[in-house]
Amino acid sequence: MSKAILDIAALHKSYGATPVLKGIDMAVNENELVFIIGPSGSGKSTLLRCCNRLEEPESGSILVDGTDILRPGVDLNRLRQKIGMVFQSFNLYPHMTALGNVTLALRKVQGMEKEAAEEKGRAALARVGLAEKVNAYPNELSGGQQQRVGIARSLALEPRIVLFDEPTSALDPELVGGVLKVMRELKESGMTMVVVSHEMAFARAAADRVIFMDKGVIADQGAPEDMFGNPKHERLREFLSRIQH
Amino acid sequence: MDAILQNFFNMEIASKAGVFLLKGLGMTLLLSAIVIPLGLLGGLAVAVLGSLKKKWLSVLLIVYVDFFRAFPPLVLLIFIYFGTPFLGLDIPKLLAVAIGFFLNTSSYYGEVFRAGIESIPKGQFEAARSTGLSGSQTLRFVILPQAVRNVLPDLISNTLEVIKLTSLASVVALPELLNNARQAQALTYNPTPIVLAALMYLVLLWPLVRLLSRLEHKSISMH
Ligand SMILES: Nc1ncnc2c1ncn2[C@@H]1O[C@H](COP(=O)(O)OP(=O)(O)OP(=O)(O)O)[C@@H](O)[C@H]1O
Ligand SMILES: [Mg+2]
Numbered sequence: 001m002s003k004a005i006l007d008i009a010a011l012h013k014s015y016g017a018t019p020v021l022k023g024i025d026m027a028v029n030e031n032e033l034v035f036i037i038g039p040s041g042s043g044k045s046t047l048l049r050c051c052n053r054l055e056e057p058e059s060g061s062i063l064v065d066g067t068d069i070l071r072p073g074v075d076l077n078r079l080r081q082k083i084g085m086v087f088q089s090f091n092l093y094p095h096m097t098a099l100g101n102v103t104l105a106l107r108k109v110q111g112m113e114k115e116a117a118e119e120k121g122r123a124a125l126a127r128v129g130l131a132e133k134v135n136a137y138p139n140e141l142s143g144g145q146q147q148r149v150g151i152a153r154s155l156a157l158e159p160r161i162v163l164f165d166e167p168t169s170a171l172d173p174e175l176v177g178g179v180l181k182v183m184r185e186l187k188e189s190g191m192t193m194v195v196v197s198h199e200m201a202f203a204r205a206a207a208d209r210v211i212f213m214d215k216g217v218i219a220d221q222g223a224p225e226d227m228f229g230n231p232k233h234e235r236l237r238e239f240l241s242r243i244q245h
Numbered sequence: 246m247d248a249i250l251q252n253f254f255n256m257e258i259a260s261k262a263g264v265f266l267l268k269g270l271g272m273t274l275l276l277s278a279i280v281i282p283l284g285l286l287g288g289l290a291v292a293v294l295g296s297l298k299k300k301w302l303s304v305l306l307i308v309y310v311d312f313f314r315a316f317p318p319l320v321l322l323i324f325i326y327f328g329t330p331f332l333g334l335d336i337p338k339l340l341a342v343a344i345g346f347f348l349n350t351s352s353y354y355g356e357v358f359r360a361g362i363e364s365i366p367k368g369q370f371e372a373a374r375s376t377g378l379s380g381s382q383t384l385r386f387v388i389l390p391q392a393v394r395n396v397l398p399d400l401i402s403n404t405l406e407v408i409k410l411t412s413l414a415s416v417v418a419l420p421e422l423l424n425n426a427r428q429a430q431a432l433t434y435n436p437t438p439i440v441l442a443a444l445m446y447l448v449l450l451w452p453l454v455r456l457l458s459r460l461e462h463k464s465i466s467m468h
Binding site for chain 1: 366368369371372373374375376377378379382386387390391394
């Protein structure tokens with residue numbers, strides 16, 4: 001049996017009186033790529049954001065690599081380095097070069113020397129195909145390149161898992177491919193990943209499992225072939241027919 | 246024409262009053278050198294504490310900022326300088342003036358910094374925290390550098406105002422530039438020292454004005 005890198009149980013989260021996550025149970029094994037789909041507002045982003053405590057859940061447990069990240073007194077800043085996060089809007093630091101973006105946490109959180117951090121940062125940028133762009137500022141990069149810097153920023157910290165929240169939704173269509181290619185290479189290198197996205201072709205090709213979220217619960221899950229080729233869940237069928245047009 | 250020269254550009258008087266005015270200029274510079282850094286630091290503290298979103302602290306800061314922005318600085322100086330002896334405190338003139346100006350300028354700078362911090366999208370904060378940076382590291386390395394850049398023209402323009410504000414210290418007879426110019430005017434029955442002081446203010450402020458206008462021009466052409 002392979003080891004769960006992320007193990008979520010009975011997770012609940014509300015905004016005010018509105019429940020958004022209503023009991024999520026989900027485990028992601030080492031080297032697994034879990035792909036999450038679901039209608040807008042179903043709680044996909046909230047789920048990812050609870051996994052590194054950008055949002056505080058009300059109840060439930062989240063284990064990352066065996067550590068309960070909701071336990072009081074946990075060293076959150078250390079833990080967050082194990083959990084990479086890639087955002088829809090990239091969120092690069094505009095006042096820093098690509099290399100500066102990638103090395104900031106290495107230097108300030110891990111306390112690495114400048115030289116060592118830069119060496120690691122260059123390697124991370126090379127891994128996403130941006131070896132040439134280390135000294136470019138975000139506004140000198142295309143959206144696709146910016147997102148790859150965002151991915152490199154996570155990778156440089158050597159996370160145990162990377163969470164992607166609609167990484168290609170803000171990109172022009174012709175730039176999507178480059179980002180997905182990097183994500184596939186990442187998967188092939190053995191990274192554990194959770195991806196919220198609408199890129200169904202990518203899911204078919206790279207996902208081990210597809211989860212369908214609806215109204216704050218996991219409504220259905222299964223292998224991509226089954227989920228897309230032969231959907232049984234009524235709402236999933238509805239959802240798929242809607243996004244395929 | 247001759248009468249104008251005699252009254253406003255009287256060379257003889259100008260050369261006599263020159264040294265006295267330069268002393269005043271020195272005091273104006275000293276006062277600015279005390280008040281501007283302290284005001285900037287105080288304003289930064291106000292804005293950073295406000296960004297913590299602690300309820301009671303925010304209320305306190307709002308009261309502080311609103312009060313000292315609304316309170317006329319001239320009256321504030323008079324209160325502090327002439328009021329403190331009644332409280333049994335005997336503080337030096339320069340200190341009294343510095344305190345008054347600090348209360349006023351830190352609240353103005355505080356508003357500028359607050360606007361700067363609020364101009365930074367939430368995603369910047371989230372990205373930084375998600376890589377393990379602490380709240381204060383996030384502020385220092387990610388939020389503030391961008392925030393300051395965004396409000397740099399406002400910071401400079403506020404600084405211009407602060408330098409001009411220092412002339413209010415003449416109300417408690419602190420020997421700064423305007424104070425000395427008015428004394429010289431009273432002694433000579435001639436407004437030439439005032440004109441000379443105005444020229445000194447111009448020379449002092451002009452580079453800042455130039456810088457400001459260049460920055461504003463740049464930010465317009467960037468949009
Ligand atoms: N900060 C917030 N305050 C209040 N309500 C929120 C907040 N963030 C999200 N919500 C609500 O929680 C619900 C779930 O939002 P979430 O962003 O997780 O959905 P999502 O599945 O990611 O949707 P999308 O596909 O549009 O990104 C929505 O109804 C949303 O309006
Ligand atoms: Mg979302």
